[in-house]
Amino acid sequence: MRAALKTVEQVTAGEALAIDYAESEVLLDPAGAAYFTDDRLLVVSDMHLEKGSSFARRRVFLPPYDTAATLARLAAMAAKYDPSTIVSLGDAFHDDEASERLGDDAIAAIRAIASGRDLVWVTGNHDPSPPEGVPGVSVEMLAFGQTIFRHIAERDETGHEVSGHLHPCARLAREGRAVRRACFASDGVRLVMPSFGVFTGGLNVRDAAYDGLFDASRFRAYMLGTDRVYAVGPKGLIGD
């Protein structure tokens, strides 16, 4: 889904796109994190930590470096924006026992990231229970200012809502060339975060799962490029 796995240096160097959201500035980072400037709040979603070991349980042996790589990217984001609060917007862990499989290095990395700031784990469908042995508080949802943060978007929600779960990605094709990239999806009221984990795939924003979530005329896919974020309107986007 990404142009390529970015090194920590590349993640740090990416140029964020500033948008107006809920009357404040939000920086959309090409690494897939959002930073709410006024509240000094960094949001990531769907890290799916320990997905590798989760697959290994059914004898599919993905490289066991996904957790370390994802956390290194999160650490780079924390260093770049120096937030006072970090929110993980659900599915931080690929399964409900995953936090118990975290290695010592991973736990140390999470402690370092949480050091001197608040860390909030919003629970997700993959990890409904609070994680074990890691710092931070676990909640089902969170309100920050006038914005609600939850894992799965509520169709009835009328106010500003930031969610994850869907792993949005967008596809463009013209003149025999095509590109498919993870994206932030938003109509200015709702914002759906891209997945932040290194082993996570994406679901096209044209999929039926997104029906009814957005005001189509104001819809934007903020596609993650190599070192920039590109705002693309609904016109050029196609399904898979």
Next chain:
Amino acid sequence: MALVSIATPPPASSSDGIDLPAPFLDWFASKGWRPRAHQLDLLEKAEAGRSALLIAPTGAGKTLAGFLPTLVDLARRGKAKPGTRKPGVHTLYISPLKALAVDIHRNLSTPVEEMALPVEIETRTGDTPQSRRQRQKLNPPDILLTTPEQLALLLSHKDAERFFSDLRHVVLDELHSLVTSKRGHMLALGLARLHRLCPGLKAIGLSATVSEPDLLRQWLVPQREGGEMADLITVAGGAKPDITILKSKERVPWSGHSARYAMAEVYEAIREHKTTLLFVNTRSQSELLFQELWRINEDNLPIALHHGSLDVSQRRKVEQAMQGNALRAIVATSTLDLGIDWGDVDLVVHVGSPKGASRLAQRIGRANHRMDEASKAILVPANRFEVMECQAALDANYLGAQDTPPLADGALDVLCQHILGTACAEPFRADDLYAEITAAAPYAGLPRAIFDQAVQFVAHGGYALQSYERYARIRLTQDGTWRVSHPSVAQQYRLNCGTIIEAPMLNIRLTRQRKGGPLRGGPVLGKIEEGFIEALAPGDTFLFAGKVLRFEGIHENDCIVSKASDLNAKVPAYAGGKFPTTTYLSEQVRKMLADPSGWDRLPRQVSDWLAIQKAKSLVPSPEQLLVETFPRGNRFYMVAYPFEGRLAHQTLCMLLTRRLERAKARPLGFVASDYAVAIWGLRDMGQMLRRSELSLSGLFDEDMLGDDLEAWLDESYLLKRTFRACATIAGLIEKRHPGREKSGRQMTVSADLIYDVLRTHEPDHILLQATRNDARTGLLDIGRLGDMLSRIKGRIVHKDLEMISPLAVPVMLEIGKETVHGGETSDALMAEAADDLIRDAIGADI
């Protein structure tokens, strides 16, 4: 391949030494035939317990030769006596094509029935129903006709040793085509296992003429000391084929692959012959040619189309019509290359260069199955370079030169798959398995350390960070054997077994356009690569199954299309599967170019073209690399002529562009053909060279295959594609099975992500080694590029021109026709879309 091909009077035989059993003598006599010398020779070898390679041209009765030892042995053995155990499989026949196994079954059954031999023959392929496969394991036939995949599966079963306990012969058909691929590696490992299970096993290889028969002879027998060889029987070629190059009255185009200019002449040739087989190199060319022929088919001649992507039922229909001699012409790709019998073809037309001398010989062999009659063929070059290539291929055909590809070392992903399969059959000791595997010729040089890495990979992924040991698929037990840890591992193996990783394919479903309502149902026209479809937007048109189709969208596994009203497709067909010109043919073309005294053999238009090149620029000697620079429009061009085939050229372009960027020449783009590369940019590269700001020897230095290559590989989509195949074959990611792939796309792990993580964290992982090895010979052709760079060292000649040279015209015409894919274009595409948005929505809140 038909047995009836021995109907022609045989050459004098040396049959005195061998006693054919009575039914055979009677049968031959009743037909008025006599066995051929090589058939009896092969029988003699087998009787003496020797393995053998039979090299014979099409129509020499190769198949009967291969089976004669089996039939004689079984005739002697007679029926099993009541009350005794029925023996197991006596002979295993392995062919690269399912269709070939079916064909052989039919052809072999006739003599067996006529001689009333007590021989049961059955096929076992991917199409064989489960019930029959089960029955075959309990009650095996005497002769089992099968494919490399089925052999691997049979060997992975717990009772494999018992199943093969009576095996005496294994017959490997079309060996020359099998050995060059990963399927060949899989088969070589399977054969090594058979040799161990059945120590007296005789392997019989059947092959077309190849450049190095000794390699195939080694392939057939266990390599213990190294260099052991099966015996060789060679049958001299039949009558020389009558091949001509179409001397067109029309103008031969500078570039392109359609050969549209020659259609009227090709059509005339079809009219003058009973049945014409038209070969092209790619599916898209076959589509174009078919459409062009029908456009001018005033007599409504029955002309059909046949390629691997068409729906099976459509293909079967065409094949039946062909066998029934109901067709006048058939346009085909390599699906018809191999030895299937095709009725009375009296002319082969090859449109486009055959790209290799051996390939030409094999395709022309299709025309005529009576080896003593000359086959007739016409080559139709699609452009001027192809004229030279066709001439070179034709010369080679007369000289008998062969340029079959060299054999690659055994692939490591196939090795991993085989190790797991072996463990599924029975526990193994690492030392024993290593000895068995290195007895297979492609793996004879496999270092022990790599083998051990492969075992670790099979066990738990083989990562330096050994965190998956508790989930291992195979475990080293106390008695020193590796054992499968759970029965589900065998299931996993069976689902993933095989080496043919097809690009994911979608059905093309033709629907009717309906205003408003959704598109539904309709016939399936065939299959198309998902990668091609992904680059289409709804409304784009493309050519398939002889029709211009409009892309509507994708629904589950269907690519929904409707009939388009325009005559010309907007998106050029996917060019994949194009063979690069062989090294041999390239060398011949370079020689031909450098030798003006031979130009008079070429059509006048072509020799004139070369003469102007000589006058205006330079014609390089065969060892030299000519580099031309010239301005055109507001751009500056650099054109080089390595003649090393498109794949190596694409890699070269990618690397040169990086270097030119560093040298601040500001390159903008490139295009690669089979013969030349062209790079253009904003700065005058000729001037840079004059002022020594740029050096050609530095630019083309071999060290580009070091860091530059590594850096480029980081981003190359080609390498990712290669990795995906390796990871699937090795069993790291599961093969996609029809109907399952589209569900929960965000939950699957893409091979690209795994590749990125692995490259960063474990660059020496066995799968990355496998990927690099493949890239060397495969999509990137790095091996060939390296050979070229070392050949031209100190032999680069530069021509600084004021305008484009004649030789440069063909590659310059490719600009704009070829899409350059790659990671670099993706961001540009998003940037364009973002710009559109800004333009559309001035004042909008973005």
